Every structure is written in structure tokens, then in C-alpha cells.
Amino acid sequence: MRKNIVITGASSGLGEEMARQFAAKGRNLGLCARRTDRLEALKAELEKQYPDIKVSIKALDVNDHDQVFEVIKAFKAEFGQLDRMIVNAGMGKGAGIGKGYFAANKMTAETNYIAAMAQCEAAMEIFREQNNGHLVTISSMSAIRGMPGAMTSYASSKAALVALTEGIRADVMRKPIAVSCIMPGYIRSELNEKVKDTPYMVDTVPGVKAMVKQIEKEVGSAYVPWWPWAPLGYVMKRLPLKWLRYLL
Template sequence: MFKRLQGQTVFITGASAGIGEACARSFAAAGSNVIITARRTDRIEALKAELEQAHPNVRVHAVTLDVTSKEQVDQVVASLPDDLQQVDVLINNAGLVLGLIPLVDYKPDQIDTIINTNLKGLIYCTQAFIPRMKQQTAGGTIINVSSISGHDVYPNGSIYCATKFAVDAITRTLRYELANSNVRISALSPGFVETEFSMVRFDGDKKKADKVYQGMTPLIGEDIAETALFIASRPPHVEVAEAIVVPKGQASINYIYRKEES
């Protein structure tokens, strides 16, 4: 199914954990060259070594990147190795949330961190690659990892939801702007996925993070990575506008069936 991805080059943000890390493993296994980026250099270097050992015929390039800096994004993209200059797939995955806080209680630095990472980072990376992909004969595919929080809201999630609603708006707008090109744009919107997301949200409080997934079987990063593989591997005339992926029992952002513990 994924033969079209062999030899393609995939640029992944937020590849040091969770969905981004799973995407790196999945695309490398499908025969794609992967450019893995994140702020945590030690993690992506370890992932690079792992992938090179597991897939010796795949090119793996790890580079430290803070997507909130447009200067860094532009510099990293401009200085890609010669054999990785043509990026076929961009996965805008970097994202986070801080706290479960009423809007009136959010501090300016918390607001800036969420907006800069989830929204500005995605914008900067997309701006860097669209001109390149337009010039490529085969075009390219951009996958914006969004969330069901971009479709509905929940109490104390105002800033995070706002960024994901904005990602949805940007993705849909780009579908107009890229309609006359060979560049495809997709939104991949997961429900509950057990990654470091909740640990970051609750500032490392494992008890609070574990409670999020209590009584249910959440998605894992590999579930979303497999969906990203499907999106990127479609024939050129097929554009997956959006994929919403939820764990069984999650009917909406606010309704999750949880089994009672015996």
C-alpha cells in the first residue's frame, strides 16, 4: 500500500516524542527518508541512530529546531543536505498545551507558548515549504496534525482549542490557495492519544495525566502515524481533506465512555 512513499523525503516537526516520533518510525519503515526535527537534540539523535540501524537503506537527518523561531525554520530548511533538498511530505506535528485553566487565569507567557508553538510554528514551516513544493514536478503533501479540539471546545481549554480551530481554518484556506498546484493539504485530527501531551499539560504530574485515560483505551502515536502514511501515500489525484481519528468510545470531545473499574 505504501510503495509510493519509498525514496520520498519526509520532514517532521516535534519528532522527539509521541506522534512525531511514531511518524518517523512509520515512514522510515515504509522506505522514506526522514528529516526529524525537535528542540530536544538528545532525543532526535537517539532516534536517528535507532532508525539508521533498523533501516540502513533510508537516509535519516536529525536537526535541532524550535518552530517558534521563523529565523530558525528558514535557516534549517535552507541548509538541508543536497540529497534531501526535495521534501515530498511535510508533517506539521509540533504542538502542546499548558494547563487546564479558565481563560481569565491564563498567564501571558502560557498564552504565547501555546500560540507560538501550535500556530506560528505551523505557519512558519508551511511558508518555508510551499514555494519549494510548488516548483517540484511531483508537488508535495502537507499534513497538519490538528485535533478534535479544532472542531469543538471544552471547559478550560480555550487557548488550545483556539489554536486548533485556527489550524483548521488555515488548512481549509490553503486548499483554495493550492488548488491550482500539485501540493496537497490535509488535516489529521486525533481524539485522545496517550503520549507526553497530558504530562506536559499537567507539568509532569503523572497521576493527573493517567486519569485522563482512565477507564478507556486511548489511541497511541502509531495509530496516528498509520493514518499519516495513508494520507501521504494516496495517488496524486487524491487529496484527503481531513481525517478525524478517535478511540472507540469517544463520541465527541466531551463524551467518552469509560468502563467502571472492578
């Protein structure tokens, strides 16, 4: 059992709900994010509900790469061993390329890919030293194809994360280190709370339950929830680009 789990971006959305669901399974949690007030409230909630687990919180801006290494090493020192690292922190700002929003598109790309690489690097250093561990990255169904408009930078950064994760998995296939990439469809969270009338949207709790199930299986990769995203994924890979924008 992966007893000690670190989750980045744990102050809201999918990260916050993953913390709740892993706490219910009796896991110790290292939770980090920029908004420490939210982490404090979550820590108090979880420790009251599950007094037998340990919950540690730390401030972390994943775009401060030196801090990423410091925080992950600090969690490892505190718990004694790091069993699972969930690279969850991300963002979705942006606009169509060439529309004058380079700063927002750049920030999304750096947060979702470069910062994720830093988190993977920090965790894998520990896992290689331990010769054990489970690295999990949270990508997106949008990684399957190039997406138009505001989704372009986000989708391409998540596609890069898929490739990064697969490369890491290939590198440690003969070691007792598991590497998983989870690709959620539309799961309600703070990232998309203002989006209305989105097809296939599922609520946070059941959506994250599907994510946690696949994480616990330590699959190489998974579309979640399976329905409708696994069949849609098959279609998305093959659909002519001019039709893709009407599917999602």
C-alpha cells in the same frame, strides 16, 4: 511515493512514532526538534534497523521563525527534493482564560498556530517552486469546538490551524500539491502522559498507524482513529455547549 519526508517535533510522542513508521516504509527522513540528543538516538535506531534509508537531523525551535526557514531549506538542499512536510510540533500548556496564566496560553497559541504558519510558509515556498509536494498539519479533535479550562487556548489554536490548512488547500487546488489536516483524538504521547482515566485513549503505535494511513492517502482532512472519533466529531459539532464538557 513521497520519498523525502520532513517531520517537526520528531524527538518524542507522535512525531517520533511517525518517524519510525515512515522509516519502515523506506522513506528518507528529515527530523527536527529542540532536543537533539533524542534525535541522535532516534537516528541511530532507524539507520540500524533500516540501513537503506537516509535520516538527517537538525535542531529546531519552531518559535524561531528565521530558523524554521533555514532548516526546511537545508533539508531540501540535502535531499534534492522535499516531498512531504509534516507540521507536527506543538504544545498544550495553559489554563482557563482570566486565571492569571496568560504567558502559558500565549506560548501555546504561538507554538500551535504562528509557528505552524511559519512551517507551512517555508514548506509551501518549496512546493510551489517544485510544483509538487504534500503539506500535512497535525491539528486535534479539540479543534471542533471551543473547550473549557486548560483546553481553551489549545483548542482555539488547533482550530486556527484547521482553517489555515483549508485556506492553503483552497489556494493550490489546481496545482499538483496536496494539503492534508489530520485531527487525532486521544493518542498516548508525552503531551498527555500524565493524564489519567481519559476516555477513548489509544496507545501510541496503533494511534499513529491510523494517522499514517490517512497521511498516505493524502486526504483533505481526517479524524483519527476513525472509531470513535468520526462519530464523536459529528456529535461534538451539534451537542449543546453545556453538555460538551461531560463528553470528553
